[in-house]
Amino acid sequence: MVGIMAWASDIDQLHIEISGGFQLAMKIVIALFLFGIALDVRFDDLAYVLRRPWAIGVGLVAQFLVMPALTVLLTLALDVRGSVAIGMILVVCCPAGNLSNIFTYRARGDVALSISLTTASNVVALVITPIAVAFWTGLNGSADQLMRDVSIDPWQMVLEIALLIGLPFTAGLLVAWRFPGFAERARIYVEPGALVLLLLIVVGALAGQLQTFKDYAGVVAVAIILQNAISLLVGYGTGRGLRLPVPSVRAMTFELGVRNTGLSVVLALGFFRDLGGVVVVAALWGLWDSATGLVLSTWWRRRPVPAPEVEPVG
Template sequence: MTAYLSVLAADIDELRIDLSDGFQLATKAIIAVFLFGVALDTRLDDFRDVVRRPVVVGAGLVAQYLVMPALTVLLTLALDVRGSVAIGMILVVCCPAGNLSNILTHRARGDVALSISMTAASNVLAVVVTPIAVAFWCGLNPAADDLLRDVSIDTWDMVAEVAVLIGLPFAAGLLVAWRFPAFAARARRFVEPAALVLLLLIIVGGLAGQFAIFVDYVGVVALAIVVQNALSLAVGYGTGRGLRLPAPGVRAMTFELGVRNTGLALVLALGFFGDLGGVAFVAALWGLWDVTTGLALSSRWKRVAVRSPELPARPGR
C-alpha cells in the first residue's frame, strides 16, 4: 500500500494551484465571519467553565495539540505520503475547532457548554500554538521538513496571519456579544449557518475550478484523509471515555478533536504554501470529508438517547 501511494503521489509535490486573489480574499472573509459567529455564541462563562473543569479541557487541548499531531506524523510515515501531503495533514490537525463542532455537538445531543468552552480555549491558544506546532511537527517528517526548507516559511509571519484571521474577528464577536447581547442572539441564528454554507461553497468552488487536478490527485490523498479523520474522531471519543465523561461529554469531545477548522487551514495553505498545491488540496478535501463524517455521526447520535439532564435552551447553556 505504501508503495502504491508513493508511485501515485510522485508529482503532487510539484502541483501548483493557481487561484485568483479574489478567491483567496473571499476565503479569508468567510473565515472571519466563521470566527465572528463562534464568538457571538461565546460568553465569559464559557471561559470560566475552562477554570471549573481544568482537567477535562486541559486533557482535550493536550490531545488536540500534542496527541493528534504526533499520531498524524506517524501516519504520514506509515503511509509514506509525499511531503506536501504530510504538511497538509499536519496543518489541518494543528488548527483549532470552529463553530461547526458546536453545531454538530448540539445536533448530537452532546454537552454544548463543554464544546463551546473548548472551542473558545483552542482558538485563543491557536494564535500562537498553531504556527509553532506546524513547524515543529513537520520537522519530524523528513519529506515535509525538506519542502519547508525549500519554501522558507517564516513561523512568526504565520503567527501574525493567524492572529489577524482568528484574533480580530473573535475579539469583535466577543465585544458585540458583550455590548449587544440581544443583537448577538438574533445574529448568530444567521451567521453560523450562512458561514458554513459559504465555506462549503468556497471549498467546492475551489475544487471545481481545478477539476482536472482533483481527478488526477484525489486517489493520492483520499486514503490518508479518511484514515486521519477516523483517527481524530477516535482519539476524541477515547479521550472522553478515558476522562469518564457522561455520554454528552464524550460526544462533545469527539467533535472537538475530530472536526477541524479546515477553512483556516485552507487560507494558511494558500497564503504560505502557494507553491505547494498539495497542501491546499489536502485541506480542501479534508474539509469536505470532515463535514460528511461529522453530519453522519451527529445524525446517528441524534437518534440515540442519552442519560443526561435536558439540553439547555440555547446552544452553549
C-alpha cells in the same frame, strides 16, 4: 494513463492557482465563523472552564500534542510525499472550528463544553499553530526538506493567524459583551449564513480545479480517511478516559475530530501554493471531515442520551 505512483511523485511539484478573490472570500467566511463562535461565548461558558479545567486542559493537549504526534507516525507509516505530510500536519495543528459546535448540537452533545473548547483552542492556536507546524513537520524527513525549500517566515504565519482568528474573535466577544441583545439576534443568521457561504465557495473552487482534485484524490484519500478516523477516535477516547457523561463525550469527539479546515486551506494557499499536495489535503480533508461529522452527529441524534452516572473530571 498516469498511474497513482506517478501522481504521488508529482504532487510535491503541483502548483495550485486560485484567484485572489477566492482567497479573500475564504478569509471573510472564516472571520464570520470566528465572529459567530465569539457571539456564542457567555460568562457561563467561562465559568464552565473554571469548574472543569482538567477536561479543557486534557482536550487541548490531545488537540495540539497527541493528534499531531499520531499524524506524524501516520505519515511515516504510509510513506506519503512531503507535501501530503505537511498538509496533514497543518490540518491537525489548526484549532477546532464552528462546525464542531454545530455537530455537537445536532448530536445532543454538551454544547457548553464544545464552545468552551473551541474558544480555548482558537486562543491557544494564535501562538501554538505556527510553532506546532514547524516542529512536527521537522520530524518527517521529506516534509522537513520541503519546509526548508519554501522558507516560510513563522512570524508572517503568526500575523496571518492573528488576523484570521484574533481580530474577528475579539470583535465578536466585544459585541456579545456590549450588545447582548444584538448578539443574540445576529447569532441566528451569522452561523448558518457563514456555513452556506463556505459551501458555495468550496464548491466554486473545486469546480475550477476539478480535474486537479480528481487526479490527486486517490493519492491522499487513504491518508485523509485514516487521519480523520483517528481524530474522531482520539476525541471519543479522551472523553471516555476522563469519564465524562455521554453528551460531553460527544462534544469532545467533535472538538478533536472536526478541524477548522477553512483556516488550513487559507494557510495552505498563502504559504504552500507551490506545494500542491498541502492544498489538496486541506481541501479534501474539509469535505471528508464535514461528511463524517454530519453522519456521526445524525446517528447520535437518533440515539437516546442516558443520564450521567459519573460526574465530569476536573
